[in-house]
């Protein structure tokens with residue numbers, strides 16, 4: 001095995017580099033939507049092929065990961081790493097490589113005449129290949145949220161990163177709910193987790209950690225039925241089927257669904273053919289159902305970039321004689 005790989009390396013290094021092998025004479029127009037882990041990785045790998053994509057982001061680099069309290073399943077960080085710190089490393093890497101992010105929110109994608117046209121809030125873009133890396137959006141909360149309460153109800157934890165010494169109610173029973181609880185309790189807040197059922201869906205280690213923290217209370221079989229606001233204290237009053245809770249903030253962690261609102265009917269109808277022909281890619285959480293994890297998103301982003309390079313390399317640069 002060792003001998004074989006040595007031989008291969010020797011063959012490669014002895015080969016003359018043909019000018020015909022030089023890649024990427026006609027740079028294709030590639031557009032990535034979403035600068036979370038999936039979109040960033042696609043952009044990094046394309047840049048390594050000298051294929052500079054346009055990378056659009058509506059909000060901030062790093063995506064959903066900015067909510068993660070401690071990422072412990074991403075290789076390379078033996079003690080785990082908080083999501084925001086991992087994002088800071090991603091940002092450092094894209095700066096060094098020269099990947100640029102354009103801040104614009106995509107509102108519509110259509111495909112006509114072999115080209116995508118992408119409407120965004122600030123500009124219109126055209127591309128021959130598109131990578132959708134837009135992740136997920138929160139599932140709608142079935143209870144009406146009064147307008148006055150709007151500024152105290154969230155679906156992500158990062159807006160509360162500077163909140164200390166407050167009462168916070170979290171709705172949900174999955175990884176995100178318990179991760180949020182650990183995050184907020186670690187900042188000196190008092191947290192109540194409400195589960196409308198009795199089953200817990202989070203990792204056992206998150207449950208064990210939450211159970212060990214006195215400032216986290218867990219209540220099962222408790223469903224919010226109405227939300228009111230106290231005009232004097234500015235508190236939220238949550239009327240449930242078995243109690244009434246007074247809280248500063250309400251954080252919803254009741255699940256997420258794919259963020260694909262911007263796809264036109266025409267693109268949806270042609271999606272399979274566009275994917276098959278290597279023009280359209282979905283990477284990361286946006287199409288991963290229950291399997292929403294950073295390492296998976298990163299792997300898929302990398303794979304999409306490699307697939308694009310295979311196609312673009314073939315179109316613009318026929319393989320060299322020597323390689324046939």
Ligand SMILES: Cc1cc2nc3c(=O)[nH]c(=O)nc-3n(C[C@H](O)[C@H](O)[C@H](O)COP(=O)(O)OP(=O)(O)OC[C@H]3O[C@@H](n4cnc5c(N)ncnc54)[C@H](O)[C@@H]3O)c2cc1C
Nearest residue numbers: 034036037038058063064065106134135284285292293294
């Ligand atoms: C509390 C919490 C803890 C987590 N902990 C872990 C963990 O420990 N380990 C782990 O592996 N994973 C963890 N995750 C999951 C991880 O964050 C995701 O799997 C990962 O971020 C998915 O990356 P993505 O790029 O596919 O999507 P996202 O990170 O969601 O990125 C999508 C990006 O697209 C942008 N976007 C969306 N729509 C548009 C539009 N119309 N125009 C322009 N841009 C748009 C968004 O703003 C966002 O930046 C956690 C998630 C949460 C919420």
